[in-house]
Amino acid sequence: MVLINENYNKLEETYLFTRIAKKRAAYAEAHPEAEIISMGIGDVTLPLCPAVITAMQQAVQEMADAATFRGYGPEQGYTFLKDAIREYDYRAYGIELADDEIFVSDGSKSDTGNIGDIFSVANVVAIPDPVYPVYIDTNTMAGREIKLLPANEANGFCPQPPEWHADIVYLCSPNNPTGSVLSRAALEEWVAYARREGALILFDAAYKAFITDPDVPHSIYEIPGAMECAIEFSSFSKTAGFTGTRCAFTVVPKVLKGRDSEGREFSLNAMWNRRHITKFNGVPYIVQKGAAAVYTDEGRQQIAEALDYYRANARLIKQTFDELGFTSFGGDNSPYIWLKAPNNMTSWEFFDLMLEELNIIGTPGVGFGNQGEGYFRLTAFGSHENTAIAMQRMREYFSTK
Numbered sequence: 001m002v003l004i005n006e007n008y009n010k011l012e013e014t015y016l017f018t019r020i021a022k023k024r025a026a027y028a029e030a031h032p033e034a035e036i037i038s039m040g041i042g043d044v045t046l047p048l049c050p051a052v053i054t055a056m057q058q059a060v061q062e063m064a065d066a067a068t069f070r071g072y073g074p075e076q077g078y079t080f081l082k083d084a085i086r087e088y089d090y091r092a093y094g095i096e097l098a099d100d101e102i103f104v105s106d107g108s109k110s111d112t113g114n115i116g117d118i119f120s121v122a123n124v125v126a127i128p129d130p131v132y133p134v135y136i137d138t139n140t141m142a143g144r145e146i147k148l149l150p151a152n153e154a155n156g157f158c159p160q161p162p163e164w165h166a167d168i169v170y171l172c173s174p175n176n177p178t179g180s181v182l183s184r185a186a187l188e189e190w191v192a193y194a195r196r197e198g199a200l201i202l203f204d205a206a207y208k209a210f211i212t213d214p215d216v217p218h219s220i221y222e223i224p225g226a227m228e229c230a231i232e233f234s235s236f237s238k239t240a241g242f243t244g245t246r247c248a249f250t251v252v253p254k255v256l257k258g259r260d261s262e263g264r265e266f267s268l269n270a271m272w273n274r275r276h277i278t279k280f281n282g283v284p285y286i287v288q289k290g291a292a293a294v295y296t297d298e299g300r301q302q303i304a305e306a307l308d309y310y311r312a313n314a315r316l317i318k319q320t321f322d323e324l325g326f327t328s329f330g331g332d333n334s335p336y337i338w339l340k341a342p343n344n345m346t347s348w349e350f351f352d353l354m355l356e357e358l359n360i361i362g363t364p365g366v367g368f369g370n371q372g373e374g375y376f377r378l379t380a381f382g383s384h385e386n387t388a389i390a391m392q393r394m395r396e397y398f399s400t401k
């Protein structure tokens with residue numbers, strides 16, 4: 001019989017969303033009249049914007065004609081999309097990237113998970129707690145040593161560089177699940193740490209489109225010296241509603257180096273390119289045409305409207321909790337609101353209360369790590385109508401308590 005990768009035995013059960021789904025189903029069966037509102041899963045509700053739809057329809061037409069049909073494309077992505085990324089995601093913030101420093105992919109989940117392929121299992125990895133679970137799980141699968149960086153109220157859910165050495169550090173800003181953001185000064189400290197320690201930062205910017213504060217960088221490369229110590233992940237999922245359409249991109253600067261056990265230096269860009277072309281065959285042309293349309297004047301205006309729609313939800317949620325006297329975080333520069341459960345309730349106790357008394361589903365904070373115990377994540381990705389109804393229920397229930 002085949003020998004398995006025993007590291008998989010060390011993975012925590014992915015029971016979080018399964019347990020939520022089970023509890024919801026059981027409640028719905030017992031209370032068929034209940035109108036349950038989901039503010040739990042981080043998926044968008046608005047459809048793709050018209051500019052994207054038109055571009056994808058045109059691309060479908062091209063695929064229908066032998067003269068314009070396309071088969072395999074460049075694994076790293078078409079130049080028309082990478083040029084738009086270079087212009088609007090980077091040059092607009094004073095960052096110059098070469099075409100071959102950008103790798104278009106089918107998602108930041110895959111990229112943040114797969115990037116580990118090019119690193120030794122001997123690296124010590126620092127990961128914030130609570131966190132987007134992919135970082136922990138993929139490093140556990142690889143068998144790397146993980147050290148946690150506690151994120152809590154004392155540090156504003158933004159862990160500082162530790163006293164100890166790490167080889168790889170995961171940072172996510174704006175953060176899932178806490179909604180916290182790393183300011184320019186905080187990122188400068190991380191870049192200084194990475195350069196001092198010879199560490200590599202893996203910077204997940206999946207929610208950068210929600211940033212409005214000028215003091216919060218959209219890219220880690222806005223910090224001088226970051227090109228020499230950071231890889232950055234971005235995605236069209238939350239920026240432009242591509243969660244089901246699938247398109248993202250990762251930047252691996254050519255100056256980034258790693259070393260082998262004998263101290264010889266290697267280009268991480270060349271290694272990621274080798275990994276990418278070996279295991280990935282490119283994002284569909286139709287999808288890349290849709291993604292490129294996000295950067296047109298029309299597309300930018302339309303996605304700005306969609307982002308404002310979610311921001312209005314975030315403001316309403318935050319304002320409701322403030323008025324009710326809850327302690328909450330996030331919601332500015334972020335679609336996530338991180339709520340402290342009242343009266344020292346655990347995350348799951350508060351989940352049950354919200355489901356049973358208010359018919360609202362959120363995500364227990366403890367599902368993102370032990371430091372998340374006692375917290376609860378709500379998302380602004382719902383419709384205005386449902387968000388308003390949910391907040392009205394909150395007011396009615398908690399203002400009498």
Ligand code: PLP
Pocket residue numbers: 042106107108109110112132172176204206234235236237243247248
């Ligand atoms: N990174 C973070 C922090 C996320 O929360 C998510 C999705 O929820 C992703 C990456 C995944 O992005 P994608 O849809 O591009 O795979």
